[in-house]
Amino acid sequence: MNSNHIPARKRRAKVTMLGTGDAFASGGRAQAGFIIDAAGARILMEAGPEILGAMKRHAVRPNNLDLIVISHLHGDHFGGLPFLLLEYMWESRLERPLTIVGPRNLESRCWRLMKILFPGFDLARIKSRLRFVVIDPGATLQVGSVKLSAIRSPHTKPDISLSLRVEIGSKTIVFSGDTGWNDALVKFAEGADLFICECTYFESRHLRFHLNYPEIAEHRGKFKVGRMILTHIGREVLNHRRQVNIEMASDGMQLAV
Numbered sequence: 001m002n003s004n005h006i007p008a009r010k011r012r013a014k015v016t017m018l019g020t021g022d023a024f025a026s027g028g029r030a031q032a033g034f035i036i037d038a039a040g041a042r043i044l045m046e047a048g049p050e051i052l053g054a055m056k057r058h059a060v061r062p063n064n065l066d067l068i069v070i071s072h073l074h075g076d077h078f079g080g081l082p083f084l085l086l087e088y089m090w091e092s093r094l095e096r097p098l099t100i101v102g103p104r105n106l107e108s109r110c111w112r113l114m115k116i117l118f119p120g121f122d123l124a125r126i127k128s129r130l131r132f133v134v135i136d137p138g139a140t141l142q143v144g145s146v147k148l149s150a151i152r153s154p155h156t157k158p159d160i161s162l163s164l165r166v167e168i169g170s171k172t173i174v175f176s177g178d179t180g181w182n183d184a185l186v187k188f189a190e191g192a193d194l195f196i197c198e199c200t201y202f203e204s205r206h207l208r209f210h211l212n213y214p215e216i217a218e219h220r221g222k223f224k225v226g227r228m229i230l231t232h233i234g235r236e237v238l239n240h241r242r243q244v245n246i247e248m249a250s251d252g253m254q255l256a257v
C-alpha cells in the first residue's frame with residue numbers, strides 16, 4: 001500500500017523515554033532506554049540496568065517487543081538484558097521470537113553476564129526464542145519493517161560503540177549513542193524526524209568520549225533534523241539546566257514523531 005493511503009495517525013511514530021540519565025543515574029534518572037512504536041512494530045533502544053522496572057513503571061509490556069537495539073557494551077546501556085531474559089523465562093513469556101541487534105560481542109557479553117547474575121539457570125529455552133544479530137559500523141540491516149544503519153562513535157576502544165539510525169514506516173529516528181564529537185554524525189543524522197543526542201557533561205570539555213552541552217550548542221545549527229532532544233543527562237547538565245536551550249528529555253516523556 002502506498003503510504004499516502006495510510007491515515008496520518010497511523011504513519012506516526014511514538015517514542016517513550018524510559019531512562020534519560022547517564023551511567024551515574026544523575027538526578028535519580030534511570031539509565032539508558034527508550035521505546036519506538038511505529039508501523040505496528042515496537043523497538044526497545046538500549047537496556048540499562050533499570051530497564052525492566054522502567055518498562056513496568058511506564059506501562060510498557062516487556063514481552064511485547066519485536067526488536068532490541070543496543071549501541072555499545074557499557075553496563076548503563078546493556079546491563080538490563082539479564083533481567084529482561086529472566087522476566088521472559090519466569091514471568092511473561094515472549095509473545096514472539098525476539099531479535100537483539102548490537103555491536104560484535106554483545107551476545108557473548110550478555111550470556112556471560114547472565115551466568116554471573118543467575119548461575120545455574122537453564123538458558124536453553126530462552127536462547128531458542130532469541131536471535132542475536134551483529135551490526136557493524138557502516139552497515140545497514142533490514143529487520144522486519146525496520147531499517148537500521150550504524151556508524152562508529154568515538155566512545156570505546158577496542159570495543160565498538162555505535163550511533164544508530166532507525167527508519168520505520170515513513171519516520172526516521174537517529175540516536176547518537178554515547179559519543180565524543182563526531183563530524184560524521186552531522187551527515188548521519190541528516191533528514192531525521194527526531195534526533196536523540198547524548199549530553200553528559202557541561203564543564204568537562206576535556207572528556208572527549210562524551211558530548212558536553214556547550215559543544216552541542218556550538219554545532220546545533222549543522223544538524224538538519226526535525227526535532228532534537230537531549231538524553232543521557234549528567235550531573236553537570238542538570239546543575240546548568242537554566243543555560244540549556246535545547247529540549248531535554250525526561251523519564252516517562254512521550255514524543256509524537
Ligand SMILES: [Zn+2]
Nearest residue numbers: 023074076178
Ligand atoms: Zn552511557
Ligand SMILES: [Zn+2]
Nearest residue numbers: 072074155178
Ligand atoms: Zn558508554
